[in-house]
Amino acid sequence: MRLLEDKIREHGNILSDKVLKVDSFLNHQVDTELALQIGQQFYRIFRHQPITKVLTIEASGIQFAMATAMAFNVPFVYAKKKKAVTLQESVYTAAVHSFTKQETYQVCVSQAYLGPEDRVLIVDDFLATGAALIGLVDIVKEAGAALVGVGCVIEKCFQEGRELLEQKGVDVHSLAKISSMAPGSIQFVPGDDEIMLGKESDDDAK
């Protein structure tokens, strides 16, 4: 997604060969218009399949889940990172290790909001180690729902997340795929989604 890559080049802050900060426009301050376009891009990619729910994980997936759910006109669900006092009923859970924060936490989704009747699209801001996304995939499986695919805003292709997801048979699409980076330089894998979608972008633009 060209617009997104341009924004990353211009406003992303590369702290090391593994850490990219995009909190001026994606996950602390949010460029609302860009978030909406990201949701519409996920819609273009996955629109040929019926989707009943978008699933993400708090907090930084929420704006993209909302934009995607708007495009599909379905509700979204965000997994919570630990069991809150007011989340009392039965929940699906998965353990996730955060390499950024160096801690393991539980993600949970109320069983009331995912079930065998659902066809789920998972979205999140980053695909790197894949840990959080694999937790969500496990929750979809536990719910007996059908997983349509995973949409990520930014993928760090030099980490193992995609491979781990594809080993589970998951259809993964990312809008900006970083092949390598270092302070002052960043390379993207040419976006096959964009090439694939370019021809029909006019009549399919929502």
Added chain:
Amino acid sequence: MRLLEDKIREHGNILSDKVLKVDSFLNHQVDTELALQIGQQFYRIFRHQPITKVLTIEASGIQFAMATAMAFNVPFVYAKKKKAVTLQESVYTAAVHSFTKQETYQVCVSQAYLGPEDRVLIVDDFLATGAALIGLVDIVKEAGAALVGVGCVIEKCFQEGRELLEQKGVDVHSLAKISSMAPGSIQFVPGDDEIMLGKESDDDAK
């Protein structure tokens, strides 16, 4: 906001005279269309004042901040609940005590995203003790920004939050004001916002 009150009556789960669960449509599973209408209602209430940024706190304020920021066509910022590894630059912070989770945490906003040039509308899902909102108000003040007001989706009028905010001179608007509740019954304060806005709702609907 009638639509919201109806939804709370129909789908809210009142666990006690203080705890209302709305996680089937507001803050776990999210009714995207309702969230958008909530954003548009905040726009109607605050539209006469220039606003440069919407501010909320992760995670459950994000969907309403996004909907409100969309209506105003501005970015939004969500305060983070603790200092993450990738949030390295200078931050504004405030300590907040969560009565639901019985813990005190830091909320922080990068100094890069709020400054004296900003006119800020704060939004959140609940106004009860006011603790989180007062933390956000303090952060806006610390940034030297102008606070336009606070918009809450649901207010528990029998708790002290509004009084504490108004003592600080804050203009507070809530879309559903609960005067009392108990399992099986809930009473709302008649919505003055709705009465005030009813006459112009047609031409102002976005």
